[in-house]
Amino acid sequence: MRIIQDNELNITARALINRKQLLKIVPLSERTIFDLEKRGQFPKRFALTARNVAWDLEEIKEWIEDRKASGQSIFRPSFLSS
Numbered sequence: 001m002r003i004i005q006d007n008e009l010n011i012t013a014r015a016l017i018n019r020k021q022l023l024k025i026v027p028l029s030e031r032t033i034f035d036l037e038k039r040g041q042f043p044k045r046f047a048l049t050a051r052n053v054a055w056d057l058e059e060i061k062e063w064i065e066d067r068k069a070s071g072q073s074i075f076r077p078s079f080l081s082s
Helices: 019-025 030-038 057-070
Strands: 046-049 052-056
Touching (some): 019 057, 052 057
Antiparallel strands (some): 046 052
């Protein structure tokens, strides 16, 4: 019997992160992330098991880079009146 070596599998390793790890990387609330996902503005989570979800780390990194590159300024209403 021949053992297949890792380099023969041709699998590009993709890192997966859980909710706790995601919240350390992206400083948004869980609710905000959920809302962005629903609107298609954030990478979608996927189920690993019935009670465990994950995100693809590369997709999260790409989302962050896209946000940085967009140069969009966020409108923030002024709460202080002049």
